[in-house]
Amino acid sequence: MADGQRPPAPGGGGPRHATAPEPEPAPPGDGVPPGARPTSRDVARAAGVSQATVSLVLGDKWRGRVSPGTADTVRDTARSLGYRPNLAARNLRLGHTRTALLVVPALTHEFFARVYTGAAAVAERHGFGVVVYPSPDGIGPAKDPFASARAALDGVIASSMATDALTALRASGLPLVMLDSDPEDRGAAARVNLAIADGVRQVAGHLLDLGHRRYLHLAPAIDSWTFEVRARALAAAVGAVPGASVRTVRGPFTVDAAREAAHRALTAPGPRPTAVVCDGDTLAAGVCKAARRLGLRVPEDLSVTGFDDLALATAVEPELTTVRLPAEQVGERGMHALLAVLDGRAPARDELPVQLVVRESTGPVPGAVPGSVPGPVPGSVR
Amino acid sequence: MADGQRPPAPGGGGPRHATAPEPEPAPPGDGVPPGARPTSRDVARAAGVSQATVSLVLGDKWRGRVSPGTADTVRDTARSLGYRPNLAARNLRLGHTRTALLVVPALTHEFFARVYTGAAAVAERHGFGVVVYPSPDGIGPAKDPFASARAALDGVIASSMATDALTALRASGLPLVMLDSDPEDRGAAARVNLAIADGVRQVAGHLLDLGHRRYLHLAPAIDSWTFEVRARALAAAVGAVPGASVRTVRGPFTVDAAREAAHRALTAPGPRPTAVVCDGDTLAAGVCKAARRLGLRVPEDLSVTGFDDLALATAVEPELTTVRLPAEQVGERGMHALLAVLDGRAPARDELPVQLVVRESTGPVPGAVPGSVPGPVPGSVR
DNA sequence: GGGCCGAGGTGTTACGTATAACGTCGAGGC
DNA sequence: GCCTCGACGTTATACGTAACACCTCGGCCC
Structure with missing residues (x-):
């Protein structure tokens, strides 16, 4: 068994140790080739056991196969050598x-x-x-x-x-x-x-309740299932109400692009939309900026909704009515x-589920008889 | 690496998972053990060459050592087997x-x-x-x-x-x-x-030029070198001007926390600061909200500066005067x-370098004689 | 015809780990 | 005295790849 490894044991004050001024921050311990990272075999040599034992101990599979004392020795040597397993080797061996x-x-x-x-x-x-x-x-x-x-x-x-x-x-x-x-x-x-479609339905329901009938839908110029679902859900919800209509505009997904797109859409000939449904808070922030520059107040003159409930939604003023997506949960x-x-289960x-969060950017359609429609409920969920 | 490779697969094509009618999109080709990922040796067998040759060809080190025809064959077989090298093995072999x-x-x-x-x-x-x-x-x-x-x-x-x-x-x-x-x-x-300190100096210079003398400094409650540097640089710049003073408030790094902290600081007894220097755009957005709720206009009644130049800085209104940090470049x-x-070089x-970006959230100190101080130059850099 | 050379490969090894299969040794059982 | 048996380890692989050293063979020079 452990052939009392002590290489220089009898020598006493042998020169061996004096030769190590060791500027090295990582202590490569005893018999380890300097500069290289110690392997489990180095630990084994230093601890006077076989590499297999080191693997067992450090892999925590030693119970009943290695004595507690030996296990401790191995762990200590590993620590003092600064050993860390080579993950590439482990991954190769393990197959995952x-x-x-x-x-x-x-x-x-x-x-x-x-x-x-x-x-x-x-x-x-x-x-x-x-x-x-x-x-x-x-x-x-x-x-x-x-x-x-x-x-x-x-x-x-x-x-x-x-x-x-x-x-x-x-x-x-x-x-x-x-x-x-x-x-x-x-x-x-x-x-x-x-439940994206449900989120859009909640938005549409909220705005329809507020009396809005002319909608602008600001969507990103991205081909993606999510955005198709939103467009379809909005069209379906709005289309179900007589006299209600929605126009969709697409563009890049940035504040500035949204501001410009909204500017164009809000100054276009024909009746102006009273509500803008955006496929993201970023877009909604741009719409709010465009509105303000046109002298439109949000939400008195124009209602704006976002999507995602990013930090941005409560950083801007008015705070955005939006749909909260449980991103972390996803x-x-x-x-x-x-x-x-991976487990075979x-x-x-x-x-x-997603949830509409009503804040400050939505209100009754302009010209609505006060009290004829339910007002917004700022912070209802918030 | 491969999917959790069923360890030894003892039974051969055992009954283990009858749940695999899997119309495998990846064609496991000819002599490859079904279900397992093909190795370079499988490719070699199928192509009628040695594993070493496969390694040479796919590693693009074959020129002058393997005939172009053979190389093509190898590449084709590899593709048709859907071979992808095992990165764990490669990493182990390469040592990096x-x-x-x-x-x-x-x-x-x-x-x-x-x-x-x-x-x-x-x-x-x-x-x-x-x-x-x-x-x-x-x-x-x-x-x-x-x-x-x-x-x-x-x-x-x-x-x-x-x-x-x-x-x-x-x-x-x-x-x-x-x-x-x-x-x-x-x-x-x-x-x-x-060049954080320089950024702070640019901010301070800008605000001092605008006539501001009473400063509030909103800093995160984080012990970090960066934030210490900012505090010191601000204190130095402001301290160099007779009659100028700065008060520092610390708190969590969120819009809401900043709003509350700013609210407290702006309603505290004593003369109100005319400019708030924030260690981040997020904080600045919170300060703007607090100001608006107190009936203070930004920048007419209160100047606010951010730091970082996040997307947020141009999403809020007024757009934030801030310091642009080249994050990607970092x-x-x-x-x-x-x-x-790693190359030994x-x-x-x-x-x-960082750069002050003057936008809309800073202006002359309230009560300044018009023209006596240089006005802000919105978008000067933007 | 012997020597040499280059083109076109192949055999073999090592990387560091985890683990299956195999010792060894002293204490008991009979 | 021989066998068994647990406790405690060890030996020997194999994982898939890259690369070094070696091999073969036809052509060509002298």
Whole structure:
């Protein structure tokens, strides 16, 4: 057994130790080749045991196979050498990595940053990691998530808005969880959706109750299932009311672009819309700016609704009436679904509820007889 | 890497999961064990060459060692089998991973999301990947970045604001690039800073020119080098002007907290400040809300400045006078520095310039004789 | 015809880990 | 005295890849 390793034991004050002024911040301990990271074998040598024992102890599988004393020795030596397992080797050996890829359009959109946060929190609790691939913009021409995410992966969670990357993902054969995507679409092992259409119906109901009949719908110029659903739901809700109409305008998803688009639409010939339904708080903020510059008061002259309930929604004035999306929860459920799939369990089928939050940017249609329609209820949910 | 590879698959094509009618989108080709991901050896067998040749061809190192015809064959077979190299194995073999860890407080802060974007863009161009560890909040108790980032790493880029994780990072011995941190602090292989103090001086100069003398400074309740620098720079700039004074208030970094703090400070007994200098646009937005609710007009009655130049700065009204920080560039330079260190080259010493952007939230001090002080120049830089 | 060369490969190894399969050794049982 | 048996480890692989060293063979020079 442990052949009392002590190489210089009898030598007493041998020169061995004097030769180590060690400027090294990371202490490479005893017999370890200097400069290199210690391996489990180095720990084994230093502790006087075999590499297998080190692996057992540090992997916490030693009970009944290694004596507690030896286990302690191993742990101490590992610590003092600054040993950290080589994850590449471990992943290779194990055949999996406990790492998931999250594919989103861009982390600079608060919604997706929050999705990430939720996913990462759940992952962390289950010993998983999450790496992000923000798909098209800002990252350059690489349309292949795998070329970019250098890490070896166990599975993928993808927003349906990151369309260009999806085909590569499908072909990879990795377990795929789709976020907010068409339920008809096959090919995902699981799916986490938001009740987007219901959110739009809540918005439409709120505005219709306030007496609005002429609507402007500001939508992003993005081909995505989510936005099609919104347009259809709005058209259906408004179309069900006689005399009500909606006009849709599309453009880039920025405050300034929305301001310009709203300016054009609000100064166009013909009767002006009295309410603007926006597919995002960012757009709504732009609309409010356009309105103010045209001398229109929000909500007295024009009602504006957002979507997402970003931090922005309560930073601007008036605070935006919007639809709160449980972004973190989307990430959490997505991760849970992926974990279930990897475990061979059936993932839960999720459609997360969304909620209208009435704030200050919506009010009765201009010219309404006071009291004839229910007024807004600022902060009703807030 | 592969899906959680059923460990030994003892029964061969066992009954384990009858639940797989899976019309596999990835064609497992010819002699490949079904269900498993093809390896380079599978490709070799199918192409009638050795594994070494496959490695050479796919690694693009075949010129002069393999005939073009053979190379084509190999590539075709690889494609038709749906082969993708096992990154864990490659990383193990190569001894590095071409993956960097970015440690930031939270990706939901636009600044850090943009830092990530910049770092990821540079990484991508150099065949590197970036994984994120958002340190303290929202992620739970794990203070060890390495426990969370499952990927094997080559180096680390860390924001100085992510303090709790730093000690673990230092001990790891991995090359470390610090962002916006104390130059006195040793222990980083490189550093990328912003000319924060200069930004504060620009703000102070602008406001002093406008005649302001009583300042409120809204700072986050975070112990961080950056914020200390700002406080000192502001105190120095204001202190240099006779009769000028600054009072500092600290609080959480949110719109609402800032609104409340500003409300308290603006209604406190004694002469009211005429300008509020905020350490972030988020805080400035809160101050504007507080001002409006107190019946104070911005900028006529109160000037407000932000910091960061987030999207928020132009979404609110009035648009914020603020200091533009080149967030993406911070990420880019950070990644470049790390690449340099990994290459054994000397990293560039960076201090990125910042720029005051004068918009609508600042104006002459109330009661100033018109024309006696230079007016604001809205959009002068914008 | 021997030697040499380059083109076109192949055999083999090592990376660091986790784990299955296999010792060894002293104490008891019979 | 032999066998068994648990406690405590060890030996020996295998994971998939990259790359070094080696091999073969036809052509060509002298």
